[in-house]
Amino acid sequence: MTSPSLHVGDILVVVFSRMEAHTLHWTICVPTTPAQAAKYHAKQSGDNWWFDYSDTAGVPLHSLLTSQTISASIKIGTIAPGKVHKEVLTEYLKPIPMAVPAIDVQREAKFTCRVWFREAIRVLNKKGLIQCSDVDSLEEEVKGYGLANQASSADWGGYKAYVSKHSK
16 A cells, blocks of 8 residues: 555546445546546446546546545556547547446346446557456455545544556
8 A cells, every 4th residue: 555646647546435334436547647537437327327537527626636536546557648548548448338347247137337337447558558367356456455445434534545466
């Protein structure tokens, strides 16, 4: 575990406390400045899900360092300077269907932001931006970090930053 800080070009899984016990909101974030990051995730309103990202006109970058709801950030990779920019990540992640992918049908009863995260990891791995051959192990690692430091707990002292053991 390290002190929270943002490094431009890192690829992060950031989980947010949902203020309900044992639940998290799963996102992919890429710092664009030392203080802010582009955030990519599946959002929900009622029964409707859509892809949301903070690098569009009118949608501000997320201030990770001052967020009161982040439980943990986990570095899963690094974008090589000049290789990929945040618009390319949007091109890769936006087409992910808001449905349980065939590979997860046996384990997932319904679509959630966590299910979207799992498919996003597969896409980033396939495109060569990260190296993660075991989505299940990465999910368990992130879940463990996030639930151990939920922002809803009385002793929460800010989010914690980690480097994944299951992705690089």
